[in-house]
Amino acid sequence: NVIDINLFIPLLEKTLKRLRELPTGKASLIAELVKSYNDVLLxxxxxxxxxxxxxxxxxxxxxxxxxxxxxxxxxxxxx
Structure with missing residues (x-):
């Protein structure tokens, strides 16, 4: 099964913020990382x-x- 990882970015960012694992001011960090890699396996x-x-x-x-x-x-x- 192939799933578009972009669907999970908002949820992942929300979770990382809640856990205080996402650096402040870097909300688009995850989106940038996903764009950097063409193939990501989950x-x-x-x-x-x-x-x-x-x-x-x-x-x-x-x-x-x-x-x-x-x-x-x-x-x-x-x-």
Whole structure:
């Protein structure tokens, strides 16, 4: 499956700002990086975990497949 990574830029920027991982004044940094690379591969995995006791944590870890899991997505370059 091929997905246009530009669809995820606003979400990624919002998340990085919330986590305070995006440098101040560099909101377009992600868009610039995406433009710099023609091919970006996205790989993801979902690892099952024990159901968290905290209700908010349960919501964030619920997989939608009747289980709880941690989700990891990693952008990589083909080379």
């Amino acid at each position: 790989d993801g995995t979902e690892r099952p975990i024990q159901r968290p006791a905290d209700a908010d944590r349960q919501k964030s870890c619920y997989s939608g497949k009747k289980t709880h899991s941690l989700k990891n997505n990693v952008p990589t370059l083909p080379d």
